Amino acid sequence: MATRSSTAARFAAATDALLRGEPLPDSADAFAAELALAARLRAGASIGIPDPAFVDDLRGELLTRLRAREGVARVRYAVVETDLGPLAVAYRDGRVLYCNAVTADPSSLAAFVRAVTRTLGAPLEREEEPPAVIARGVRDHIAGRRRFQAVDLSWLPPFQRRVLEKTAEIPRGEVRPYAWVAREIGAPGAVRAVGTALAHNPIPFIIPCHRVVRADGSLGEYSGGGPAVKARVLAYEGVPLAELLAAARRGERLRGCRTTRIVCYPACRAARRVRPENVVPFASLAEAQRLGYRPCTLCRPA
């Protein structure tokens, strides 16, 4: 047995024999041979032995790509400076496939390149000057001047695509619960799956997954850097976070207006125009409807 304990035992036996001046036990030969072989293998490690699984995977990837040769356009990437900081953007045929925030530390851009290369199975080419359409489009989108829609979600699984397309409809400065996204895409039971789909959003910031929050008013997780980043981005977009959280703590999930008899999410732009004296807080849509309120057509509360 080559287990550690038996290796140790054989080593001890051999040492004892040597100390006592006795001949080495038989097992010592096999032991020595094993050590010699291990030493040879270890000596070769410094030249860089590739993991066979990596070699096989890459082989498969290359051949798949070669077989699908026609119509393969190159994926390029560039760094776009936005109001929120530098954003690495990968695109193909003028459409964004992938993006993420990067820092001045070059390893963060390297990590981005690695992640995209792995996911897309295609090499990335660096472009110092991204196409103006993309650079300006992304910058304007982040700053809220103009919506940028040149994204490519076609390679994603259908469910995730629907989640992301729906999320893209949430207006800047507002937030929606995960359950809202689930209901809107016709899968009201799939709240958790919505969370997962958003956690793997390949285009954060551009597809505003940060605008999807928990029903209890807390922000929930954020793959782009945790709740603190989520809060920062939302605050930048003009979401009154403290006020929304305070309302949620009071048990206010929805906000009705006494004069219009319309009920909204507290983050809806219509709800935020309701005068304080006319606000009627509700814990659920059912409760509001019982009292004759109708759901807002802008935010469509669930």
Add this chain to the structure above:
Amino acid sequence: MPVQRARAERADAQPEDEAALVARARTDPNAFALLYDRYVERVYQFAYRRLASHADAEDVTAQTFHRALEHLGRYEWRGLPFGAWLFRIARNLVVDHLRAAGAPLSLDEVSANGAEPADADTWLPEEALIARDEVRAAWAAVATLPPLQRRAVVLRFGRDLSHAEVGQIIGRSEAATKQLIYRAMLTLRARLGVR
């Protein structure tokens, strides 16, 4: 003399049919696969030697072959070995990697970036890195092991991981991993005549 030895090796590693193989590889996956198999380990070792990281060596190797696949149409056989062309791509990617990591570049790497390597054979000394025949023979024998044993041995001795760590990667218990590696070692000892 390492370089002479490397030259001699290149002669066996690059048979006369390589030009035809490269021409075919543009459209024939099997031909490309042959080229890949012929060069993938050497490209990996080339990258690993310079980057000293398996993750980075994997990145560079993957990018090198993806780029080669993309630009195969531009490669022309003018007596320049396919391998030399491949290593030029790899070298540029290594330089990008080092630069991205903020590492100071050696003169060798800097000069290789902008200009053509002065000598198309400069990639060859890589071959000489496998200095000892017995080390080479041991790893060559590893390549003939069944896939799972092979991977376990690579991770154990090529990455210096513990049995438990290897087990985690290949999805086996620590005890099963020990057994697996033990059986592999028995096979290797028999094949190499190490008793």
